[in-house]
Each structure stands twice: as C-alpha cells, then as structure tokens.
Amino acid sequence: MxxxxxxAELPLHVIAIIFISLGIGxxxxxxxxxxxxxxTAQLIENNFVAGFKFTYLAQVFTGIxxxxxxxxxxxxxxxxxxxxxxxxxxxxxxxxxxxxSGPEAEDVRKAVRAYVKSVVDDEFPAMARGNESVESSxxxxxxxxxxxxxxxxxxxxxxxIFSANQMLMRVSDNRTGRLSAASGRLQALLWTTIFVGxxxxxxxxxxxxxxxxxxxxxxxxxxxxxxxxxxxxxxIAAFPFIGELGIGPEGWKEFLDLxxx
Amino acid sequence: xxxxxxxxxxxxxINALVITLGxxxxxxxxxxVDRFYTxxxxxxxxxxxxxxFEFLEPFFLSFLLLPLTLSWVDxxxxxxxxxxxxxxxxxxKNIAAVFDEPVAVDLKDAIDxxxxxxxxxxxxxxxxxxxxxxxxxxxxxxVLRYGQVxxxxxxxxxxxxxxxxxxxxxxxxxxxxxxxxxxPNGLLVSGGxxxxxxxxxxxxxxxxxxxxxxxxxxxxxxxxAMMCCVFFVLTLSFPFKGDLYIPPHPFLRVLN
Numbered sequence: 001m002x003x004x005x006x007x008a009e010l011p012l013h014v015i016a017i018i019f020i021s022l023g024i025g026x027x028x029x030x031x032x033x034x035x036x037x038x039x040t041a042q043l044i045e046n047n048f049v050a051g052f053k054f055t056y057l058a059q060v061f062t063g064i065x066x067x068x069x070x071x072x073x074x075x076x077x078x079x080x081x082x083x084x085x086x087x088x089x090x091x092x093x094x095x096x097x098x099x100x101s102g103p104e105a106e107d108v109r110k111a112v113r114a115y116v117k118s119v120v121d122d123e124f125p126a127m128a129r130g131n132e133s134v135e136s137s138x139x140x141x142x143x144x145x146x147x148x149x150x151x152x153x154x155x156x157x158x159x160x161i162f163s164a165n166q167m168l169m170r171v172s173d174n175r176t177g178r179l180s181a182a183s184g185r186l187q188a189l190l191w192t193t194i195f196v197g198x199x200x201x202x203x204x205x206x207x208x209x210x211x212x213x214x215x216x217x218x219x220x221x222x223x224x225x226x227x228x229x230x231x232x233x234x235x236i237a238a239f240p241f242i243g244e245l246g247i248g249p250e251g252w253k254e255f256l257d258l259x260x261x
Numbered sequence: 262x263x264x265x266x267x268x269x270x271x272x273x274x275i276n277a278l279v280i281t282l283g284x285x286x287x288x289x290x291x292x293x294v295d296r297f298y299t300x301x302x303x304x305x306x307x308x309x310x311x312x313x314f315e316f317l318e319p320f321f322l323s324f325l326l327l328p329l330t331l332s333w334v335d336x337x338x339x340x341x342x343x344x345x346x347x348x349x350x351x352x353x354k355n356i357a358a359v360f361d362e363p364v365a366v367d368l369k370d371a372i373d374x375x376x377x378x379x380x381x382x383x384x385x386x387x388x389x390x391x392x393x394x395x396x397x398x399x400x401x402x403x404v405l406r407y408g409q410v411x412x413x414x415x416x417x418x419x420x421x422x423x424x425x426x427x428x429x430x431x432x433x434x435x436x437x438x439x440x441x442x443x444x445p446n447g448l449l450v451s452g453g454x455x456x457x458x459x460x461x462x463x464x465x466x467x468x469x470x471x472x473x474x475x476x477x478x479x480x481x482x483x484x485x486a487m488m489c490c491v492f493f494v495l496t497l498s499f500p501f502k503g504d505l506y507i508p509p510h511p512f513l514r515v516l517n
Contacts, residue, residue, distance in 0.1 A: 049311065050470075053314065056483065060318075144356065152415065161420075162422075165420070176347075
C-alpha cells in the first residue's frame with residue numbers, strides 16, 4: 001500500500017504517463033514474446049473462441065470498474081463534505097465560546113485552536129496514509145475536558161451552551177465521518193482485484209493472432225490505453241487526501257489565521 | 262465453516278486458496294474433456310457455445326454486482342456506525358464531568374461497563390450474527406442511570422438534555438451495527454455468484470483451441486479474474502472475521 005500512496009503523491013500527468021507506459025509496455029512485450037514462440041497461424045485459430053471469452057471478461061471487468069468508480073467518487077465527495085462540515089461546526093462553536101465570560105471559555109477557545117492546529121499538522125498527513133492521529137485525538141479530548149468546566153451564569157449563557165452542545169456533537173460526528181472516509185482498510189483488497197482484472201485484460205491480447213503484427217500491436221495498445229485510463233481515474237478518486245486533487249487543510253489554516261481573541 | 266477459514270488463514274492465503282480451487286476445477290475439466298473428445302468434435306461447439314457463453318456474461322455480472330453492492334455498503338456502514346457509536350460514548354463520558362461527583366462517577370462507570378461489554382462480549386457474538394445479552398443489559402443500566410440524574414443547576418439541565426439526545430444516538434447506532442452483523446446481506450445472495458462461476462468454467466471446457474496449453478492458459482486468466490471477484494465479495498461478507506475485520510477501537514478509546 002505504501003507504493004500506491006507514494007504513487008498517488010506524484011503530479012497527475014506523471015501518474016498518467018506511468019500508467020499508460022506500463023500498460024502499453026506490458027501489452028507490446030507480451031505480444032512480441034508470444035509471437036516469437038508461437039506460429040501466427042496457430043494464434044489465428046484462437047481468435048474465435050478467445051473473442052467470446054474476451055467479451056465475457058470485458059463485462060466482468062467493466063462491471064467491477066463502474067461499481068468501484070461510483071463508490072470511490074462518493075467516498076471522495078463525502079470526505080470533502082465531512083471536512084468542511086466539521087470546520088464550519090468548529091467555527092460556530094468557537095464563536096459561541098466567544099460569547100461567554102470567564103477564563104473557562106478562553107481555555108476552550110485555546111483548546112479549539114490547539115485541536116485545529118493538530119489536525120492540520122498531524123492528522124491530514126496521517127489521513128493521507130489512511131490513518132488517524134493519536135495527538136489530534138488527544139487534543140480533541142482536551143477540548144471536551146475544557147468545555148465541561150464551563151458553568152453559565154445566566155439565561156443568555158445557558159442558551160449559548162445549548163447551541164454550543166449541538167455544534168460540538170456535529171464536530172464529533174463529522175470527525176468520525178472524516179476518519180472513516182480516510183480509512184484505507186479495503187484499499188489493498190480492492191486494488192488487488194482491479195490489477196488482476198487489468199492484467200487479465202492486457203494478457204488476453206497476447207493470445208490473438210494476426211498476419212499484420214503492427215496492426216495487432218496498435219489494437220492491443222489502444223485497448224490497453226482505454227482500460228488503463230479508467231483505472232487511472234479510479235486511482236485518483238481512491239485517495240481523497242493525497243495528490244494534486246487531494247482534500248487539503250486550507251480552510252483549517254485560514255481558521256488559525258483569523259484574529260484572536 | 263467458510264467463516265472459520267477467515268480466522269485460521271491470512272487474507273492472501275485465502276485469496277490463493279479461492280483462486281487455486283477455481284484453477285483446479287477448470288484445468289481438471291479441460292483435461293478430462295480433451296481426453297474423451299478430439300479437437301474436431303469440439304470445434305463444432307465453438308459457434309453455439311460462443312453465443313451461450315455471451316448469455317452468461319450479464320448473468321454473472323448481475324450475480325456479482327448484487328452481493329458486491331450489498332456487502333460493500335454493509336461493511337462501510339458498519340464501520341461508520343461503529344465509529345459514530347464510539348464517538349457518542351466519548352462525548353457522553355466527557356460531558357458527564359459537568360454533574361456532581363457521585364453522579365458523574367456513576368455515569369462514567371456505566372459508560373465504561375457498556376463499552377467493555379461490547380468490546381469483550383458483543384464483538385465475539387457478532388461473529389456468530391448475534392447480539393450480546395451482557396451488552397444489552399449494560400446499555401439498559403446506562404439509560405437507567407441517566408434517567409435517575411437530578412440536575413442541580415440550569416447548566417446541568419442543559420447538559421442532561423444534550424446527554425439524552427446523544428444517548429439516543431448510541432441506541433440508534435447500536436441498532437444499525439447489530440442489524441448489519443445479524444443480517445449479512447451479501448452472503449445471502451452469494452450463492453448465485455458461485456453457481457454462475459461454476460457454469461462459466463464448465464462451459465469453457467467444450468470449446469476447441471489449437472493446443473491444450475492455450476485452452477488451459479486462456480481459461481486460467483478468466484478464472485483468476487472471476488475468483489478474485491468472488492473472494493472480494495466473500496471477504497466483505499464477514500466483517501468481523503479475518504485480516505479485514507472491523508475492530509472495536511472506537512470502544513477501546515472510550516475506556517482509555
């Protein structure tokens with residue numbers, strides 16, 4: 001998985017070049033090797049049966065790709081929504097604390113900033129690797145501990161506390177959703193299945209025969225490029241916190257740059 | 262029996278086993294058919310067999326996508342609901358400090374007992390698709406404790422209202438968690454997937470290709486791709502077993 005994470009960190013055009021080059025290279029080398037050892041006439045006899053089975057494989061592979069593409073795109077959108085919703089809730093929570101008097105409210109605001117800083121410095125890099133940050137969890141707990149010490153002095157502050165409770169629940173739920181979206185538990189299994197299917201679809205071309213080797217190489221390359229580009233789009237969507245299109249902590253950094261107190 | 266395999270072997274070993282079973286079934290069939298029928302006999306099958314093979318494509322695809330979708334959604338929902346339940350308990354435990362000392366201690370103790378019962382007992386019973394009586398009793402005690410709290414100040418009243426709302430979330434997420442554990446949707450429809458795999462492999466035996474090696478190799482590529490899909494669905498259908506089991510970490514964090 002570390003290889004995939006490192007690959008995802010590269011610029012988009014570099015990833016595309018790597019994918020396409022590897023795919024076309026594998027397809028071309030395979031065709032040339034097979035044609036070197038097997039007579040063309042014998043390969044041509046495979047065409048009819050291999051064609052039917054290739055159609056079957058295409059349906060299976062396309063079905064899996066379509067399903068995973070939709071799911072990963074949804075995962076990416078959800079991750080973005082969780083990050084933004086959590087930040088919004090933190091912002092409203094912080095404003096609510098600004099409306100309270102007493103040093104306890106100030107402590108809460110400091111704890112909020114410490115949590116946001118930890119998420120920017122520790123948790124976003126951890127999420128890029130499908131993990132959460134222990135330090136951010138600790139800071140999150142400290143925020144709660146500071147909040148529990150607040151005692152409202154009048155009805156106005158009680159109303160603020162009621163609103164702050166709702167915001168804090170939202171922060172908690174969206175944090176859980178964010179970490180769940182970042183989790184890479186299924187990625188190894190998913191990518192094994194996809195790469196096996198991709199290899200099968202590339203290797204299948206080696207069994208076809210044609211009297212015109214150049215035509216066969218071009219056809220194989222075009223088909224491989226189409227397959228590889230689909231897997232490429234899937235790859236980009238699969239890692240929501242890495243790379244050029246990764247969800248970053250820009251909004252969270254802006255929160256820290258806001259004037260305080 | 263299938264579910265026990267996930268606890269006995271590593272994920273890659275189970276994957277290799279599933280693929281090997283498919284390859285062995287495929288290869289044995291091809292070799293046996295080739296022993297009894299010549300290429301001239303089998304060549305007559307290519308046309309008709311090819312069309313029938315194309316019929317199996319959407320058949321297999323439907324039986325693949327249905328359990329795959331159900332298993333995937335169940336697994337991800339379960340993962341998220343476990344996290345939400347854990348974070349709700351942490352929320353309750355943190356704001357319990359608002360109440361007076363013996364009440365706060367009682368509430369935290371009840372939360373810890375529930376988290377412990379879920380981690381130690383219910384995670385084990387969910388593997389068998391059941392809920393744990395200990396965890397159910399512990400949750401009932403937790404709800405009763407909150408029902409007995411007498412808030413002394415306006416602040417405590419507000420916190421009690423919030424706690425009641427969060428406790429409702431705990432009950433709700435627990436319900437979702439148990440529903441996914443007790444009714445594993447993916448496994449119920451995986452039978453169709455296995456049947457369509459067997460039919461596809463068997464139909465592949467009747468085609469004629471120039472050499473036995475070509476026939477075995479082509480079929481092997483298809484079988485590997487199909488068995489990887491079957492393995493994927495199987496793994497997602499047992500969310501509490503094997504290397505990809507959903508761990509009770511959110512509940513362990515409550516206890517820490």
